[in-house]
Amino acid sequence: MPERVDVVVLGMGVGGEELANTLADSGLNVVGIESHLVGGECPYYGCIPTKMMIRADDMVAEGRRIPGFAGESTVNADWTPVARRIRDVATDNWNDRVAVERFERKGGHFVRGAGTLAGPGKVSVNGTTYEASRAIVIATGTSPAVPPIPGLDRVKYWTNREAVKVEQLPESLVILGGGAIGVELAQAFARFGVKVTIIEGMNRVLAMEEPEASAVLGEVLQRDGIELCLNARAKSVEPRGGAAIVMLEDGRQVTGAQLMVATGRRANLRDIGLETVGLDPSVRLLEPDDHLRVGERLWAIGDVTTSGGFTHMAIYHAGIAIDDILGKPGPGADYRAKPRVTFTDPEVGATGLTEEQAKKKGINVRTGIQKASVTSRGWIHGPGNDGFIKVVEDADRGVLVGATTMGPRGGDLLGIFELAIKMQIPSDELRHLIYAYPTFYRGVGEAVRKLGPDQHTPIR
């Protein structure tokens, strides 16, 4: 006989934990099922440990910028305190006891195990079936996607999960993939003395962002001593001693004491019984409606959906699904100003559409771009002032549809653009705001004032 409950949450990562805790708090009988660690990828293997690494490498970089500006400096970068902070402070040595207890204190029933959907309204785990009268929420997240490169299985490669646990840095590191995870970790390790090579199949790093951002970042990474192999595809991998050799399709070979795979993510949807609830088990991602529903009393949130990919999206989804499950009327999801940040130095913040995406949608585009280094604050800042603000406008409507904020604290400059895009604030209003002097966000007004039909301002 199935055990009857109100809600079953399958996957207690960022989104699932938020949702399960809130619904348990509101008095519902909630079962939370987690096969690994409550909290998911973000606190244990993603955002938090990688941003701790980045905080450390920023300190190292700033220390090295002192000569000529604030005296002399000698920086002896040491990974030991970084690894210790991640192990002891961020992840409690990859132990989720605190998170489990928090859920249980709210009245939730926690089950450790890999759950599967077992027909409409039912989830099975460890031989028990739960029948949910109110909701089942799929929040199983993603795992690293490892490409089928011949020989890869004979090499001890890292994904982000091993990279955040490393205590002894390798002499050299080859990273497959120049997306957000690849470039963030490349810069962090390089600044601690690792000889890093990035192999990227596209002709630029961070290929999902504006080409200007890729160009600036490519140059910064090379200044950090990182070798970029662009337009390069790995044909095979061979172990050599403890090291790995990557053979590229164009005949080149790249050798590293350590190999890391950062070629994307795969949603954990294959083995969770989607077919038992009438969903296609071979889908890459689930496409919920604007209240995150994927079926009768069935919701999907976070990285398993077409609009996930970030912690803030998983939490945003959770909020909408919570209200829907509790029967509280509320607005549906609105993705027009979905923000994203790559936390390199300089940070690359972006929201809404890139210029190319806007053009593909048939929008009559005008762009404006302002280099960070020519704003007063950027000029004062000196070393580390690489970047720019770029705005993408729908010229027919006179409103912004996208923006990129690359520079020191670039991610924090996104707020005004998120609001402008979502609320459709006329560009003219942004042009006439008072921007405090000398702030980095003053560049917002300068970029908007430069809006023109064909703004191909060379950025370097």
Ligand SMILES: Cc1cc2nc3c(=O)[nH]c(=O)nc-3n(C[C@H](O)[C@H](O)[C@H](O)COP(=O)(O)OP(=O)(O)OC[C@H]3O[C@@H](n4cnc5c(N)ncnc54)[C@H](O)[C@@H]3O)c2cc1C
């Ligand atoms: C290296 C890295 C850095 C990142 N940095 C950032 C960042 O700076 N900012 C940002 O916004 N995002 C970042 N992200 C993305 C962020 O981590 C994810 O978007 C977020 O964790 C998604 O939350 P989720 O709840 O959808 O999935 P997850 O956090 O992946 O949680 C899913 C959970 O479900 C569990 N699970 C899977 N299958 C089952 C099953 N059958 N039964 C029970 N449990 C199951 C998993 O064990 C996991 O704990 C980063 C990701 C990585 C990899």
